[in-house]
Amino acid sequence: MPDVNIHSLKALAIFKTLFEAGSASQAARTLGITQSGVSRSLSQLEQNLGLELFLREKNRLVATPEARELYEEILRLMGNIDELRHSVLALKEFGTSRLRIAAIPGLAFGFVPRLVAALLEDNRGFSISFDMMSSHDVLREVESGHADIGFVTLPVTSRQLRVEEWLTTHARCLVPRGHPLATRTAVNIGDLEDQYLVISNQPNVGADPLLNLATTHGIHIGGKTEANIGAITALVANGVGVSVMNPITATDQLSQRDGVVVLPFTPEIDFSFGLVYREDWKHARALEFIRACGRELLKEYPG
Template sequence: MSQINLNSLKSLVIFKTLYETGTATRTAKDLSITQSGVSRSLAQLEENIGMPLFIRHKKRLVAMPEADELYSEILALLGNLEEMKHSIVALREFGASRMRLAAVPGLGFAFVPKIIAAVLQINPSYNIYFDIMPSSEVVRAVESGHFDAGFVTLPVNSQTLIVDKICEVEAVSLIPLNHSLASKDIITIEDLQDQHLVIPNQPNLAADQLLMQIAQNNIRISGKTEANIAAICSLVANGVGISLINPITAYDLAALDRVVIKPFKPAFNYSFGLVYKRNWSGNQLIKLLKENLPDIPA
């Protein structure tokens, strides 16, 4: 196939108008150019594509079948250009319109969906892909470029990511409503004697600290159930045991008519952050994520 040279969008616009009007005179008037300019543009276009487009008949130009097809293609092209113009305006106003977002389970089931909902209230045209995974996987996914940003458990060690701390909270006790400890104001490490614990089955700093405290204080527990954090609240509500959990997850997922949430001493802290690559640092979507954080349970 021989090479086709289309010098400019202007020649295609002239052809489109000429096709619609049927005369060089009307085309020149509509486009505010000279009639000779219209004729030169058509001759150049026909030479560049290697075929005639019109038949001259009684001072009018009759479009050939090839012109019919080219006209349809040009309409599609100009439509795409119009869409591109709207996209550029949106980019200028809102920044990138697509984001792949990940979050740790402790924030992923309600906290981050609330953020996404708030952002989409501001601009419904954003496209967000959202997934939940362990904190270490969130970091790797953002570092590798498979995701653009992620909510993680801190601390995070990364040489390539910006890490913005979003909150720090104290772990709370999650207790079945009819449990013997449910009436206490504060749960202590000593209260765990002979209790069955429900703990996360994935790496969890507070759970690790709790088990260390139990060992250091010679606390004997009756047993433990390890589960995905999404199931912990349900297990506690069904009387399996008691748990130590971050308050965001506790208030988001717990059936508050079947469990009670109590402070725990000594305090174990959870810190959460938002990670993203440096090229996203000035992005409007990142800004909106940080500006629309839900209220943190006290």
């Protein structure tokens, strides 16, 4: 029984051109080979597959329904090969074609998606997987090799990972438009006396820097709502309370939302985030590219 051999893509490619061209002569011209080459390739392919692909009617080649279906299958395969080709290009250029990213929620709805878009714009060959998780889990994922790079808030401690600071800035105060504080040019911790606060629900509850700051300054707050960082601006916009958060996440979320005023906040609460990756990634050419994209991107953020 003729085993369906697919030794040569060439025969498939010739068939594809032939099918598209409609005649062997035309296909030959397109391919830059002779008509006899096409004719031979076809008859050989037919023999190989055990399929009659073209009827020879009145000295013309007429595609059979089988040829039509095979053509579609081949189109699919060519697409797959194209993907492989793209992967190879990414592999050449960046040393990898697969980039698994883990990031904290504060960066996962704006900054990292934009970074991913920028990366893909330069090379469609990248196959990217992107997960959002807590800073601690980001470290674990990168350490264990389940992710290639991670974005975390600094400082972090990890013996195994390289840590690269990308940005250090200060937290801003988010105030609903119409709120008494909204007309100020800056907000001080003292202004938050008796204010209702919206804060991020971090895993370590006592670690919220704003609450700690309030405590050390003897400020009594009016109450607090903990929420996922992705929902905080929405809560602020709806007048639930005021919040203090890093300007990156704030900018990401406020780009489409009105009704929130962003003000400087004192005393300064440091916010620092960066990139982590395993030791064995230190030479990956992709890193340099990611850094460049990130630098470019950060310019678009205030501060």
